[in-house]
Amino acid sequence: MILKYKVNELRPYISWLYFFHTWGMSGKPKEEKEKLRNEAEEMLDVMETRYETFAVFDIFDANSDGDDLLIGDKRLPLLRQQKPRSAGAPNLCLADFVRPLASGIKDKVGAFATTIDPSIEHDFKSDDYQQMMAKVLGERLAEATAERMHEEVRKHYWGYAPDENFDPQELLKEPYQGIRPAVGYPSMPDTSVNFLLNELIDMGQIGIHLTPTGMMQPHASVSGLMFAHPKSQYFDLGKIGEDQLADYAKRRGVPLNMIKKFVQ
Template identity: 50%
Template sequence: MNKRFFERTYQLHEVTDYINWIYFFHAWGFSPRFASISKVHGCDVCKASWLNTFPEKEVNKATEAMQLYKEGGRMLQQLEQDYCTHSLVRLCEANSDGDDLLLDDVRLPLLRQQMQKEGESFLCLSDFVRPLSSGVKDTVGTFCSTVDDEMEHLYEKDDYKRMLVQTLCDRLAEATTEKVHEEVRRTLWGYASDEQLSIDDLLVEKFQGIRPAVGYPSLPDISVNFLLDKLLNYNSIGISLTENGMMKPHASVSGLMFAHPQSHYFSIGKIGLDQLQNYAQRRGMNISDVQKFLAANL
């Protein structure tokens, strides 16, 4: 086994502390402030005090949020009995070669910002990795995380419970990634071995480095999953890819990990026909196929 390849399986209680409840409540149509119920002690006095922080016109909505959080907690306890989450991480020898990343034996073409910005650089994720011309190897992490597939097929005749499970699964996949990324920084890669951050600090990304996910603004091409799959073997933890590069289970996340102290998130935004053609050539794909994956960037 590659000494820089790691597989993790977690019991649900090991990752629930890493759930970002803001996004759970967002999926149910609640504004972020209602997610603060997740930090309230479960006693009646504390819950009543929390409700009293809302204006009268929002008390009913806050009560609904409280009930949803309670039911979500109960569902997590039920799921805990039968299901787990999973993650793969591969720490690759890496260099940048222009706008490409060289990750072990895989070349990963990337996109660069192209829209005019006053006094700012046009960023590409490869900027955060030592160039091949330096003669010095760098490291980039690749990862994927998911839930047990069966979880997404529970309660198919109960719309409410099915949505409850799906929204919890989405959060569990992200929480699993948060937990394994912490382990990567502190021990597996160890570039931040002295890191001591609270969960709240983790969720607002106070750690060194970034973790851009496939399909997100700095890594918008979902077909990148086919290249990461070569490095990680998604199927070994139950992830399959559709012909369009979407992951199944739906509650799955994949991407890259960078350690550069100045690395930060950004959006590629709109690109021109020149970069589209160049990117398609570097990917070895037809322009028409690349256009489908990058429709939002054209």
């Protein structure tokens, strides 16, 4: 499924907290933040009539097999948390949030990618400040696209939360059921996972191209998985031990030295 959004559809979903963080505005006077926000809003006004953003996703039959996910006809090995958040808590793996193959019952997992019109990254090069602003807003729009898409998936396309009712800014606090861990983030740091996701959803349909290390172009792109389990949660793997990394490389069928290049 491919979705397209106008900039004005995404503005309510923009995380201004991360916008300010990118600019290093923590602790800065309120007036400086308001000035920067106003300049960003002015650029968004220009972008509204010029650009769209894009999402591609699908929802697959899935099961877990140990620390691997079986998604459609693909096997996706995953990593397990090295140190739990608190004493007595389990060491989590994303595969824990999907029914095991031994249950004999099919579960579901979603895969997605979002991106911006690549022109956003190139159309403001005549001015360094404007170029930086466009880059930062492009990243926020890619994330906002993922937020808007995930909302529609939960309520309509997957439909496991049809009565969900949060305003866009509430969604940024993640009060809803399910998670969408992104590639390159703490629970799924291996950028080469993008090659597997690409086989599932064909990111090229929305103009995303992968580098040899699995990074996405345009830079302002997001990819990942979607889980519906009521107890699914985000977590940080922590420092990955050599033993687990070697096991992961074996399950991926990739040399250990290559895996080390992918895992951030």
